[in-house]
Amino acid sequence: MNTTNSEFEPKIVAFVCNWCTYAGADLTGTSRLKYATNVKIVRFPCTGRIDFMLLLRAFAQGADGIIVSGCHPNDCHYTSGNFHARRRWITFRGLLDFMGIDVKRIQYSWVSAAEGAKWADVVNSTVANIRELGPYTEYKKVAEYLDKEDYNG
Amino acid sequence: MDKLRERAAALLADGTVALVIGYEEGTNKPRPLFCHTAEDAGKLIYDSRCINNLAVYLTKKELMGTEKVAITATIPVLRSILQLSVENQLNEEKILVITVTEQGELKEFAGFAEIESYIADFQLKLSGKEQEIIEKLEGMTREERFEFWMKELSHCFKCYACRAACPLCYCTKCIVEENRPQWINPWAAPLANIEWHINRAMHMAGRCIGCGACGDACPLGIPIQLLTRKMMEDLGPEFGFVPGQPSKNGNALSTWKADDKENFIR
């Protein structure tokens, strides 16, 4: 961690569901609320579709932090996608922690289509949090060979 | 042992079963034995050294034809059979399960329901060494845990013996052989190894019955059984599962409850 925290601009990938959080993030924009620009949003049909491998891949490709967000419980467009997702997150988080992967770098949240301000807040606080934690060097080191080899996965 | 051999021979001789899966003496330790004739049954053994999880063969098409198959089952094998049955992988009619009780009696199960009540008396316990590693890991900082696992997993050379030994790894096409898209790189390298083991563990979540066959099979002695084992211990109470007792309510990740507890989603 040579970069001092003030110089470090965290790279954050957000995996969001189409129906709630994506619409919520859209509302943040149309409401002209300013928020941190460190986030790249990837839109999914449902949180139930967000495979844990996508999160690992984001880390491998250089993300310092991740946001996963979808509809509040009981608000899923497909009724139970977010309940399934929540189970998977609980399971995944426990496993990652046992393996020493930094679970503090993954922010899970529920942001509805009406919560534009909450989205800005989730992003801003995640960015602040990751800035504090610094670059995710451990996982990058593990993934190093991806840069060296002719890799285009 | 004689009783087991006699019974197996009789079952094969009168055509009740076409195959008896059991153990025979191996070079250093017992190995699986497939008896097709009454004569083969003479080689059968059954004792505490028999640790291969024979249930792994019950989902093999090349062994499970139209004829009935008998299997000599240890406690972990009995657990595996129940879990496989919950997952609709076994035809109860085609499998005759035999065990040897602690008193040395031969016991034939009338059906899977009987197995369930039989194994209810057997608690699933971590071995002393496993307990020790888990405690050691729990006492470490996160960074130290990462270092521990990276060091362990860096030995993995992707032989997939752990997968082959696991009775519950029965998919005919595994994600590691999937190459469009290729989620997990086939070579042995730090990232590819960690991704393989995270995947293996996630796919076993709430299904692993804690037999330890994966760890026993690893030629490099990587304690990978602990990954699924730890999950089982943690998720059991959370989702209402009892480690080692297969649940009829679906596996941990295919079901959910509206009030599943967590404290990290904001």
Ligand code: SF4
């Ligand atoms: S302990 Fe290992 S081999 Fe046994 S069921 Fe669990 S993952 Fe499979």
Ligand code: SF4
């Ligand atoms: S058995 Fe051991 S070396 Fe082989 S793939 Fe599994 S963990 Fe890796």
